[in-house]
Structures are given as structure tokens and as C-alpha cells.
Amino acid sequence: MRKQYQLLLAELIKLGNQLNAPQLSTIRLIIDKLNRNEDEVNLDEIRQINDGLYPPRGGLGEYYIWDDDYETRMGLNEPIDKAKAITWEILTKE
Template sequence: MDKQINVKNAIDNLLLIIKKYQLEDIRPQVETLKYLREILNNDEIQSTREKWNLHKSLFPPHGGLSELHYWHDDFQKRKNVNEDISALTEIIAEYLLEGLK
């Protein structure tokens, strides 16, 4: 259960970053993140196939969360935000891939 709380927090924090910094071009992934959060909030059990499909939706071969980056002229700010994005997307990806490796 702690893992689900960690994933919910990662989703919430990632959505806040996306909104705060107005990161565009990932609308389908934002909707998928909201859907995943709803599933976790309702304690619904997900099959391996459902998790895999959510992962494919969030991390397609081109675009998606794996290519989500923040640009700012201030290197340190850009580095910090992008490190946060990477850490949060890794938590989400690991949850969805759990048991598939």
C-alpha cells in the first residue's frame, strides 16, 4: 500500500510541475496520469495488461513523459526541475512495470 501512496504523490507532484511550468504537448499523458491517480485512489486492482497499457500510453516510443523536459535560462533551476521530473516519472514507470521484468 505504501507503494501506491508513493505513486499517487509522484503523480500529484508531476501534475503540479506540468501545470506550474506550463509544459505542453503531453495532454494525453496528463489525462492518463489523472486516470491512474483515480484508479489508485479507488484502490482498484490492475491487471498486468492494464499496467502495461498505461505504461505504453505514458511512455510511447516518441514523446510522452520520457521526453518531458523543462527549459529555463537559469541552468540550476532547469537542472533541479528536470531532476524532479526524472525522479517522479521513474517512480511511476517502476510501479507500472512491476512484475513485468
């Protein structure tokens, strides 16, 4: 799970802009929590923090990189979409 958040952070830093500052802070907080509590990850706490990445407007749910070339656009968005899907799958397991 840490790897997925690190990937999200790297991609947002590389391709995002100042509008992504709240998401960057939230992802850094999650990574910090995962690093500090490696043996005992509190998934409830991570879920709660992760919810902050998806507010009604302007969160990662709406994050999409546009390029006029379809293949380029898909290639840019694929790692982000996969990381979001993997973290969602982990955090929604009961």
C-alpha cells in the same frame, strides 16, 4: 505510487502547455484508477495505461524543462525525473 503521479500532474499543469494535454488526461485516469481501487490496485492495468505516457514521440520521455541556468534547469526537472523513475521502478517489478 499515487503520490508520484500526483506530483507529475502538478508539475505538468504548472510548467507544461497544451501539447501535454494527452499526458494530463492519462495521468488523471491513472490517479482515478488508483483512488477507486485503493485496496486492489491492478498493476497490469496501470502499466498498460502508463505506457500511453511514453509514445514514440512527444510523451513524457521527451518532456524536459529548459532554462539557460543549469542549476535552475536541474531543479525544475529533478522532481519530474524522480517521479518518472519511481513509477517506472514500481511498474517494472515482477
